[in-house]
Amino acid sequence: MRKGITARGVLGLAMAAALAASTAACSKDSPGPAAPGGGGSGSVGVDLPRADSDFWNAYAGYIAPKASEVGVQITGPTNSQNDVQKLISNVDSLVTQGVKSLVIAPQDTGAIGPKLDELAQKNIPVVSVDTRPDTGNVYMVVRADNRAYGTKACEFLGEKLGGKGKVIEFQGALSSINGRDRSEAFKQCMTEKFPGITVFEEPTEWEGSKAQAALETRLSTDPDLKGVYMQAGGVFLDPTLQVLKQRKLLFPPDDPRHIFIVSNDGIPQELDAIRKGEIDATVSQPADAYAQYGLYWAKQAMEGVVPKEGPTDHGSTVIKLPNGFEDQLPAPLITKDNVDDPALWGNKQ
Numbered sequence: 001m002r003k004g005i006t007a008r009g010v011l012g013l014a015m016a017a018a019l020a021a022s023t024a025a026c027s028k029d030s031p032g033p034a035a036p037g038g039g040g041s042g043s044v045g046v047d048l049p050r051a052d053s054d055f056w057n058a059y060a061g062y063i064a065p066k067a068s069e070v071g072v073q074i075t076g077p078t079n080s081q082n083d084v085q086k087l088i089s090n091v092d093s094l095v096t097q098g099v100k101s102l103v104i105a106p107q108d109t110g111a112i113g114p115k116l117d118e119l120a121q122k123n124i125p126v127v128s129v130d131t132r133p134d135t136g137n138v139y140m141v142v143r144a145d146n147r148a149y150g151t152k153a154c155e156f157l158g159e160k161l162g163g164k165g166k167v168i169e170f171q172g173a174l175s176s177i178n179g180r181d182r183s184e185a186f187k188q189c190m191t192e193k194f195p196g197i198t199v200f201e202e203p204t205e206w207e208g209s210k211a212q213a214a215l216e217t218r219l220s221t222d223p224d225l226k227g228v229y230m231q232a233g234g235v236f237l238d239p240t241l242q243v244l245k246q247r248k249l250l251f252p253p254d255d256p257r258h259i260f261i262v263s264n265d266g267i268p269q270e271l272d273a274i275r276k277g278e279i280d281a282t283v284s285q286p287a288d289a290y291a292q293y294g295l296y297w298a299k300q301a302m303e304g305v306v307p308k309e310g311p312t313d314h315g316s317t318v319i320k321l322p323n324g325f326e327d328q329l330p331a332p333l334i335t336k337d338n339v340d341d342p343a344l345w346g347n348k349q
Contacts, residue, residue, distance in 0.1 A: 042100025044298045046077035047090045049105040049130075053206075055234030055265045055287060056105075058349065059129075062291035070295045075099050082206070084108040088115050095124060101139075101298040105129045107206070109177040112136060116323075125301035129294040130285070132177045138324035140297040140307060142290055144331035146178045149231075149283045150185030152333045153262045156281050157227045158194035160260045167227035168200045168218050170211040170236050179206070182231045182264065197227075206232055212239035219247060226259060233263035233270045233282055241278055252277045253336075266334060268349045274339045281335045288345040289314070289329050297327065 044067070048060050060077065067074045075097050080087035087106055094102065102124060106112040109131050116136025119126055125139035132141045157167055169186060172179030183201070190199050200222070202214035211230070219225060230236035244250045244259065251258045263270055266284025273279040293314065300307070307325040309318050316329045334344065341347065 042302055043073045043075045043098065044295060044302075045075045045091070045094030045097070045099035045102045046295075047087060047094070047102070047104045048077045048079045049087075049107050050082045051079055052082075053232065053234035054237075054267045054269055055232065055285060057234075058267060058345075059287040059291055062288050063295075066288070066291040067295055070292065070299055072295050072299050074295075080104075080107075082107050084111045087112065091115060091119070095119070095122070100124065101301045102126045103129060103294040103298050106131055106133060107173065108175050110134045110175055125298070127294050127297045127301065129290045130178065132321070132326060133323065134177065136323060138321075139301045140324060141321065141326040142294045142297060142329065143178075143326065144285060144329050146181035147185040148331065149264050150182040150187075151189045152283050153182075153229045153264070153281075154186045154189035154193070156262045156333065156335075157229060157260055158190065158197060160280065161194075161197060161226055163194045164196045165226035166198045166200065166222050166224060167229060168202060168215060168225060169229040170214065170231055170240075171201055171203050172231040173205045174203065176206075179231065186229060204231075204236070206235055208235040208239040211236045212243055215240060215243045219243070219249070228259060228261040230261065230263040233265040233279075234267055237263065237267075237269055237273065237279070241273065250278055253280060266331075266344065266346045268346045271334065271339050271344070271346045274334065274336055277336075281333055283331050284334050284344055284346065285331055286329050286345055288348070293327055293329065 046063055048056060050056050063074065063077055075094055078090035078094065080090050084106060087104065091102060091104065102119065104126060106128060112133050113135030116126055116133055116138055120137035128138050128141045130143050132143060171183045174180055174183065190197055200218055202211065204210040228240060230240060249259060261279035263279060263282040264285065266282055270279065270282045274281065307318055309320050311317055312327065316327050319326050319328060
């Protein structure tokens with residue numbers, strides 16, 4: 001314990017506390033509900049959401065090189081294994097190690113809110129990659145427009161099927177904003193534009209085994225299935241192709257027996273499957289840009305920068321959220337017509 005604090009020292013501490021309280025009060029006028037750190041430097045704590053997805057493994061591979069490119073030091077990364085309690089534990093550990101900001105990707109976007117508010121009170125800004133927390137203060141969300149994923153998938157399948165037929169949809173976890181956005185947009189689009197298409201919604205919790213079981217069951221009851229929407233190719237691609245191969249249902253796109261498949265992620269395996277004619281399209285989630293701009297915004301937060309709404313210099317748009325900001329990155333639809341585009345991150349692996 002420190003000794004010998006004088007009356008002048010006590011007065012100084014009181015004045016410092018009053019100044020801090022005044023500064024905090026002024027910060028409420030800032031458009032950012034999650035106050036930036038303002039320290040200017042420090043380590044960024046990184047947590048990976050899972051290791052059983054080709055997409056997230058690709059994202060993990062970009063963390064170190066993008067950290068060097070952006071100019072930040074990272075602590076971790078830890079891996080929360082698709083478990084929100086594990087994520088909270090990992091975050092607590094990273095904070096104990098002295099990180100000044102965090103880059104995380106909470107898969108359960110409802111349960112993480114209280115922890116985000118706790119971090120905001122500690123003045124540790126959080127960047128959420130790919131998922132938008134339902135509640136809780138967040139400095140920045142870095143993600144693409146996930147409703148557009150569902151809409152693009154619907155329009156592609158609807159046009160290919162001529163507005164008729166049966167489609168199976170592998171829904172992501174509905175506890176996740178991404179699963180809800182993709183599912184709701186896909187359903188709305190099908191209902192409004194292609195009412196002649198029957199959609200079988202299959203909840204999967206982002207688990208490939210559940211998608212595989214659902215597809216096997218559906219093909220037994222509805223052998224005339226004509227379309228598949230996979231909300232995450234990183235976990236659904238292999239089991240889907242495995243089932244179709246076992247049932248001898250993989251036909252080239254120009255064969256009338258072809259089952260049209262559209263996916264989400266943009267991983268190299270999907271691009272190869274498009275080239276082979278095994279699937280028809282995917283919406284590319286930019287794994288490289290997720291890593292780069294997740295770390296970029298973490299650095300901005302440590303430097304005390306308050307985000308501004310509007311277009312950015314990296315082809316995205318920053319929008320205001322009730323609990324922070326969101327940097328909406330572009331996510332193109334990939335088909336056989338543009339699958340070889342060298343700009344696609346899946347072609348850089």
